[in-house]
Amino acid sequence: MYPCVGQNRHMALRQALLGLLAGRPMSGYELTKVFDRSLREAWPASHSQIYPELARLQREGLIERTETGPRGRKTYATTPAGVEEVRRWLRTGEPDRALRNEAALQAFFLWLLPAEEARAWLRREAAHHRGKLAEYERQAEVAPTSGPARASRLVLEWGIRYERMLVEWAEWAEGELPSLRGGASAGAGRPPP
Amino acid sequence: MYPCVGQNRHMALRQALLGLLAGRPMSGYELTKVFDRSLREAWPASHSQIYPELARLQREGLIERTETGPRGRKTYATTPAGVEEVRRWLRTGEPDRALRNEAALQAFFLWLLPAEEARAWLRREAAHHRGKLAEYERQAEVAPTSGPARASRLVLEWGIRYERMLVEWAEWAEGELPSLRGGASAGAGRPPP
DNA sequence: TGACGCATGTAATCCGTTACATGATTAT
DNA sequence: ATAATCATGTAACGGATTACATGCGTCA
Numbered sequence: 001m002y003p004c005v006g007q008n009r010h011m012a013l014r015q016a017l018l019g020l021l022a023g024r025p026m027s028g029y030e031l032t033k034v035f036d037r038s039l040r041e042a043w044p045a046s047h048s049q050i051y052p053e054l055a056r057l058q059r060e061g062l063i064e065r066t067e068t069g070p071r072g073r074k075t076y077a078t079t080p081a082g083v084e085e086v087r088r089w090l091r092t093g094e095p096d097r098a099l100r101n102e103a104a105l106q107a108f109f110l111w112l113l114p115a116e117e118a119r120a121w122l123r124r125e126a127a128h129h130r131g132k133l134a135e136y137e138r139q140a141e142v143a144p145t146s147g148p149a150r151a152s153r154l155v156l157e158w159g160i161r162y163e164r165m166l167v168e169w170a171e172w173a174e175g176e177l178p179s180l181r182g183g184a185s186a187g188a189g190r191p192p193p
Numbered sequence: 194m195y196p197c198v199g200q201n202r203h204m205a206l207r208q209a210l211l212g213l214l215a216g217r218p219m220s221g222y223e224l225t226k227v228f229d230r231s232l233r234e235a236w237p238a239s240h241s242q243i244y245p246e247l248a249r250l251q252r253e254g255l256i257e258r259t260e261t262g263p264r265g266r267k268t269y270a271t272t273p274a275g276v277e278e279v280r281r282w283l284r285t286g287e288p289d290r291a292l293r294n295e296a297a298l299q300a301f302f303l304w305l306l307p308a309e310e311a312r313a314w315l316r317r318e319a320a321h322h323r324g325k326l327a328e329y330e331r332q333a334e335v336a337p338t339s340g341p342a343r344a345s346r347l348v349l350e351w352g353i354r355y356e357r358m359l360v361e362w363a364e365w366a367e368g369e370l371p372s373l374r375g376g377a378s379a380g381a382g383r384p385p386p
Numbered sequence: 387t388g389a390c391g392c393a394t395g396t397a398a399t400c401c402g403t404t405a406c407a408t409g410a411t412t413a414t
Numbered sequence: 415a416t417a418a419t420c421a422t423g424t425a426a427c428g429g430a431t432t433a434c435a436t437g438c439g440t441c442a
Contacts (some may be wrong), residue, residue: 019302042297071438096293102288111341130328146372148304165358178326264410
């Protein structure tokens with residue numbers, strides 16, 4: 001009857017918070033900073049999302065308050081149920097792999113620009129990802145070589161390969177540009193001015 | 194005073210619709226199918242989003258009705274202002290590059306699983322992307338080699354390189370797994386059961 | 387004493403998904 | 415007849431962003 005009763009399908013924010021707190025107890029403020037420093041590229045989240053979610057997690061018994069610091073600072077830690085919930089999430093079926101990629105979308109419509117501007121777009125793209133790549137490579141140099149924190153190195157490597165791939169793609173695509181305005185094959189549409 | 198007056202910042206859906214209609218006039222129903230076939234991997238959209246947006250675009254004079262088909266079918270085409278709007282979008286600054294990647298997020302917390310299960314996770318990941326890769330490579334074989342429709346080949350190549358990258362990453366990460374439970378470096382946190 | 391960083395929250399809004407709802411045409 | 419497909423919409427809900435709002439502690 002009810003295909004999707006009560007439970008939401010997404011909620012990755014909860015598990016991310018639980019996962020971070022499984023590492024060590026933290027306050028909402030600290031979590032916000034960790035999100036912004038380490039998880040921003042994989043799952044951005046701001047304090048206005050984090051604070052209410054922490055309250056919910058506490059109400060559901062997945063985390064608990066440990067101590068109260070100076071200016072109303074509240075430190076949280078995972079309960080055993082909380083850690084179990086992250087594990088359940090990691091074990092259960094496929095993660096949501098839907099992407100929303102504005103740059104790829106723009107590439108799809110590059111044929112609407114005159115060749116000169118399409119080339120400029122690809123060069124901007126390559127430059128951006130070259131910058132990112134350099135940044136990640138610098139981070140990789142100082143990353144720990146073992147222990148749990150090493151998991152973040154796995155994700156960093158993901159980022160490095162991703163950026164490198166995009167630099168190479170943009171360079172390849174620039175070479176392909178001439179074929180875009182070649183013969184009048186399917187799709188048609190007026191050529192750019 | 195008002196940092197973000199009235200206007201929305203995102204709205205990539207509008208430009209995607211305009212871009213597709215710049216190729217050839219289509220109905221909402223056709224657009225829905227094209228989205229699902231060609232753009233799903235870059236920018237998913239369902240008919241319940243598309244129909245209202247088409248109405249808005251028409252009200253704003255960026256598209257216009259051309260003909261009315263059999264069962265109330267409404268065909269739209271871009272106006273010159275509409276095409277100009279896509280070009281503006283392509284030319285103006287950086288696309289929004291924020292990603293939301295649940296798989297990468299999970300990788301970040303792999304250390305919470307016993308080694309056996311972490312390995313299983315990486316193998317599932319590799320298998321999934323191997324499947325995608327094969328699918329895209331099949332599509333690439335029949336893709337047109339020139340003309341505007343070739344732009345979709347650029348994006349397909351993006352997909353191919355992306356999936357290949359992820360297969361290789363997962364295989365590499367499997368080799369790195371032992372170092373995850375190595376020394377007790379920063380981050381700490383109890384080891385998995 | 388005033389600026390900055392720490393620290394926590396709420397409200398308004400927007401985007402996207404899921405579900406609800408309806409009707410016309412074509413093929414079997 | 416009736417099922418499938420074509421075809422267009424609206425409503426409810428949830429997640430995420432932006433902006434609003436407040437107060438404590440420390441250091442120059």
